[in-house]
Amino acid sequence: MGVSITNDCTGCGRCVRSCPFGAIETKGRLAVVGEGCTGCGVCVDDCPFGAIASDSRVMSGDVDIGLYRGVWVFAEQRGGRLMAVSVELLGEGRRLADEIGTELCAVLCGENVGGLVEELFEYGADRAYYADAPELAAYTADGYTAVIYRAILKYKPEILLLGATHIGRDLAPSLAVKCGAGLTADCTKLEIGPDGRGLLQTRPAFGGNLMATIACPGRRPQMSTVRPGVMQKAARLPGRAGEPVDLMCELGFRFRDGDIRQRIIETVRSVGELVSLTDAEIIVSGGRGIGGPEGFDLLRGLADRLGGAIGSSRACVDAGWIDHSYQVGQTGTTVKPRIYFACGISGAIQHLAGMQNSDYIVAINKNEGAAIFEVADYGIVGDLFKVIPAIIEALDAPR
Numbered sequence: 001m002g003v004s005i006t007n008d009c010t011g012c013g014r015c016v017r018s019c020p021f022g023a024i025e026t027k028g029r030l031a032v033v034g035e036g037c038t039g040c041g042v043c044v045d046d047c048p049f050g051a052i053a054s055d056s057r058v059m060s061g062d063v064d065i066g067l068y069r070g071v072w073v074f075a076e077q078r079g080g081r082l083m084a085v086s087v088e089l090l091g092e093g094r095r096l097a098d099e100i101g102t103e104l105c106a107v108l109c110g111e112n113v114g115g116l117v118e119e120l121f122e123y124g125a126d127r128a129y130y131a132d133a134p135e136l137a138a139y140t141a142d143g144y145t146a147v148i149y150r151a152i153l154k155y156k157p158e159i160l161l162l163g164a165t166h167i168g169r170d171l172a173p174s175l176a177v178k179c180g181a182g183l184t185a186d187c188t189k190l191e192i193g194p195d196g197r198g199l200l201q202t203r204p205a206f207g208g209n210l211m212a213t214i215a216c217p218g219r220r221p222q223m224s225t226v227r228p229g230v231m232q233k234a235a236r237l238p239g240r241a242g243e244p245v246d247l248m249c250e251l252g253f254r255f256r257d258g259d260i261r262q263r264i265i266e267t268v269r270s271v272g273e274l275v276s277l278t279d280a281e282i283i284v285s286g287g288r289g290i291g292g293p294e295g296f297d298l299l300r301g302l303a304d305r306l307g308g309a310i311g312s313s314r315a316c317v318d319a320g321w322i323d324h325s326y327q328v329g330q331t332g333t334t335v336k337p338r339i340y341f342a343c344g345i346s347g348a349i350q351h352l353a354g355m356q357n358s359d360y361i362v363a364i365n366k367n368e369g370a371a372i373f374e375v376a377d378y379g380i381v382g383d384l385f386k387v388i389p390a391i392i393e394a395l396d397a398p399r
């Protein structure tokens with residue numbers, strides 16, 4: 001596996017600058033690949049004349065895992081605001097980095113995002129690798145992958161954590177393929193293994209009936225995506241400082257025409273983006289027991305009085321009563337509110353996977369044997385169409 005220079009080489013020297021390993025030089029107006037070549041493929045993409053041939057663009061063969069150090073968190077931002085999941089991953093990343101005895105780094109992409117760097121330090125990052133470029137203003141797989149892949153090659157993190165958001169789920173496999181690394185999606189638990197460095201990544205498997213723990217001992221970085229709402233948010237320490245690293249400058253990287261194949265034609269905010277289940281402190285969720293879409297009107301009455309959000313089981317989504325963006329559970333959103341009301345929800349394992357870490361669970365169900373009562377802190381056995389109006393009446397009563 002390797003790269004070779006073809007007759008199309010003009011000796012422009014661009015590949016000399018782009019090789020993260022200093023493995024190319026120009027001799028007599030021709031590029032020459034030296035022994036330090038790792039076959040990473042960066043120069044192949046960078047040559048404007050298509051003069052570098054590669055038998056594979058994926059890193060393969062043995063990886064010297066001893067060279068890889070540090071825990072990285074992909075600091076996802078939208079419109080210059082750090083996503084809540086990034087703060088959760090910084091909390092988890094800090095814990096893992098401390099256990100290994102290494103540093104925690106954040107990697108951030110966007111345009112005019114420099115202001116977020118201090119926030120990353122305050123949330124626990126020791127170093128923030130940031131890439132600020134007009135081409136990164138909107139997320140594209142090609143744009144983000146190009147920068148972060150080069151950063152991985154240069155700085156060699158041993159662990160990389162990303163949020164299991166739409167962006168994280170697109171970016172993580174793209175990076176994993178480029179790095180020839182494994183990737184465990186939708187992890188619910190991360191631990192350091194007995195060797196003190198390996199990452200044990202636990203996620204639901206077989207429809208949520210089993211928890212599988214996955215390790216990637218031979219490749220680096222060890223990559224996981226984690227759903228929003230699963231990990232504890234990092235505490236913010238105002239004034240905490242760290243080391244900023246300007247990636248575009250340090251990598252000597254500039255985008256060229258054609259580097260980014262995706263084009264953003266229009267951005268449409270979906271209803272889903274307006275539903276902020278992960279941020280809600282109180283969620284009133286409905287299941288098949290609410291009887292139909294109008295059942296959510298009753299739940300909304302309760303949620304509005306409590307300043308809460310509406311959630312749903314998959315049964316209601318499948319029935320077309322409510323949009324998927326409201327679904328809580330294994331194939332929906334994972335939530336961790338202060339209070340979770342489960343109204344007419346039986347408590348299937350796939351639903352519990354998304355809400356059982358709530359601080360308090362209040363279950364309303366007419367079947368006293370329903371599984372939801374096993375995780376509930378407060379259980380009300382009764383008809384929700386009588387119980388909920390009674391709660392609303394009590395809340396509305398003058399005090």
Ligand SMILES: Cc1cc2nc3c(=O)[nH]c(=O)nc-3n(C[C@H](O)[C@H](O)[C@H](O)COP(=O)(O)OP(=O)(O)OC[C@H]3O[C@@H](n4cnc5c(N)ncnc54)[C@H](O)[C@@H]3O)c2cc1C
Pocket residue numbers: 207208286287288289290312313314315316327328329330331332333343344345346347348349350351354364365366367370382383384385
């Ligand atoms: C791979 C996979 C992924 C899945 N992902 C998810 C997921 O992300 N989220 C999810 O929710 N499910 C998910 N499911 C589906 C899950 O297995 C259950 O089928 C679903 O959660 C059941 O929804 P439910 O509790 O609303 O309905 P049911 O199980 O039908 O329960 C309805 C409950 O309402 C009660 N009830 C009825 N009438 C009243 C009344 N008037 N007052 C009070 N109580 C009443 C009943 O006693 C019953 O307990 C998944 C399944 C699979 C196989």
Ligand code: SF4
Pocket residue numbers: 005008009010011012013014015016026030031046047048049050051052
């Ligand atoms: S970038 Fe391409 S054309 Fe330029 S020196 Fe390298 S191989 Fe030759």
Ligand code: SF4
Pocket residue numbers: 003018019020021022023024033036037038039040041042043044
């Ligand atoms: S494949 Fe990677 S290491 Fe080898 S010459 Fe190209 S950029 Fe350098």
